[in-house]
Amino acid sequence: MFLEVKDLKKYYPVRPGLLSKQKEMVYATDGVSFTLENGETLGLVGESGCGKSTTGRAILRLIEPTSGQVLLEGKDICTLAKKELRDSRRKMQIIYQDPFGSLNPKRTVGRIISEPLDNFHIGRGREREEMVVQLLIRVGLKPEHMPRYPKEFSGGQRQRIGIARALALHPKLIIGDEPVSALDVSIQAQVLNLLKDLQEEYGLSYIIISHDLSVVRHISDRIAVMYLGKIVELAPGEELHENPLHPYSKALLSSIPIPNPRMKGHRVLLEGDVPNPIHPPPGCRFHPRCSLFRKDRDALCQNEMPEFREIRLGHWISCHRL
Numbered sequence: 001m002f003l004e005v006k007d008l009k010k011y012y013p014v015r016p017g018l019l020s021k022q023k024e025m026v027y028a029t030d031g032v033s034f035t036l037e038n039g040e041t042l043g044l045v046g047e048s049g050c051g052k053s054t055t056g057r058a059i060l061r062l063i064e065p066t067s068g069q070v071l072l073e074g075k076d077i078c079t080l081a082k083k084e085l086r087d088s089r090r091k092m093q094i095i096y097q098d099p100f101g102s103l104n105p106k107r108t109v110g111r112i113i114s115e116p117l118d119n120f121h122i123g124r125g126r127e128r129e130e131m132v133v134q135l136l137i138r139v140g141l142k143p144e145h146m147p148r149y150p151k152e153f154s155g156g157q158r159q160r161i162g163i164a165r166a167l168a169l170h171p172k173l174i175i176g177d178e179p180v181s182a183l184d185v186s187i188q189a190q191v192l193n194l195l196k197d198l199q200e201e202y203g204l205s206y207i208i209i210s211h212d213l214s215v216v217r218h219i220s221d222r223i224a225v226m227y228l229g230k231i232v233e234l235a236p237g238e239e240l241h242e243n244p245l246h247p248y249s250k251a252l253l254s255s256i257p258i259p260n261p262r263m264k265g266h267r268v269l270l271e272g273d274v275p276n277p278i279h280p281p282p283g284c285r286f287h288p289r290c291s292l293f294r295k296d297r298d299a300l301c302q303n304e305m306p307e308f309r310e311i312r313l314g315h316w317i318s319c320h321r322l
Contacts, residue, residue: 001071002205003036003059003173008068010051010058014278026277028054030229032068033308038172039199041206043220043237045213045252047274051229052209053097056175059207060092061085072173090120093166097178099158103150109136109161110146116168135164139194156187160194167198175207180215192219213252217241222314225249228277228285231308234316245317247291284320292321 012026029051036042044052058065061077070077077088096102103112113132117123123131133143139160150158159179166174176195180188196219198204210216216223217237224234225248233246244250251270270289275281287293287301295302300320308318 001035002038002040002073004069004071005035005059006033006069006071008032008055008058008070009066010054010063011066024278027229027280028277029058029065030280032226032229032231034224034231034234036173036205036207038205039203040222041199041208041220043216043223044207044209044226045211045216045223046226047252048211049274049277050226051277052211052226053177055226056094056177056207056209060094060175062094090169091172093169093171093174095159095162095166095174095176095179098182099155099162100150100182102162103158105150108147108149109141109153112150112161113165113168116165120169122169131168132164135167138167138198139164140190154187155183156191159183159191163191163194163198167202170202171204173205173207175209177209178211179208181210181212188215189218195219213241225252228275228280230285230318231316232286232318236314239315245311245315245322246286246319248286248289284318292319 008029009031010029012028014024014026016023032051032055034042044055046052054063057063059070059077061070065078068078072088072091075088077085080088110129110132113135114128117128117131122128132146136143136145141157141160141164150161153161179195180191183191192215195206199206206219208216208219220237222234223237223240224231225240225246226232227248233240233244233249240249241253244253272289275285275288281288283300283302283304284290284306290301293301304320306318306320308316310316311322
């Protein structure tokens with residue numbers, strides 16, 4: 001198993017005042033578990049605020065997890081000391097959502113891409129410059145772009161620069177945190193196709209975080225659906241789109257526009273708002289908005305967290321009613 005995430009949690013303390021004691025917690029990621037094979041792409045989807053980005057950053061230890069395990073090739077990243085963690089960072093990289101804010105505006109493209117090589121003392125002088133040139137060419141840019149600054153590029157070109165930077169250390173795992181959400185639709189397809197080509201060429205494993213299920217479907221082998229800090233359904237990509245089981249997954253999929261004015265899809269509308277992550281509902285966190293829930297007969301949904309179980313090969317779900 002290339003990557004195994006076990007019961008990963010990240011809680012943020014809420015303090016009413018500067019000198020007051022901690023009283024409450026924001027349950028951003030609350031017991032997330034999944035596996036990732038070498039060369040596989042896992043899509044992580046859900047509404048804004050469900051904990052997708054927090055999960056990705058906790059896996060990389062860009063933020064410290066509250067508890068849980070992240071096993072990368074059998075080694076628990078969460079227990080590594082600073083030096084060991086630094087060595088493991090070469091295997092893990094991230095592509096950020098904002099291609100404008102993720103690049104230093106005061107540095108040239110060549111300097112931005114060579115910075116990871118600098119940090120790990122890879123190559124020198126002309127050799128390092130040639131590495132940067134090859135990375136630029138591989139992501140569809142030109143060697144003459146090296147002395148230019150980020151402000152001179154379009155959004156799609158900036159994201160390609162970010163991808164080149166992520167590839168510099170030849171990682172095995174790349175987490176894309178909404179990597180195409182800030183781009184035009186036509187550019188989104190180009191960047192996604194680039195990511196797929198790079199995966200085949202370098203044998204990369206991806207975790208692609210997105211709220212857009214059509215984007216995730218295009219690139220993912222499996223898809224995990226998150227709600228309020230927990231994964232509620234995990235299945236192969238096509239199976240989830242053709243046969244979603246969890247009521248929340250059905251609602252998300254029904255929100256995808258159909259590009260045919262003659263076809264009318266069945267829109268599943270969720271009642272109420274997303275609960276406060278400081279005070280999540282007891283039992284199943286989705287039960288206040290669930291179409292299957294009946295207050296007079298489903299006490300289990302109100303009082304007990306459903307087990308995340310495999311109901312058929314490769315298809316996992318967290319629901320008492322299914």
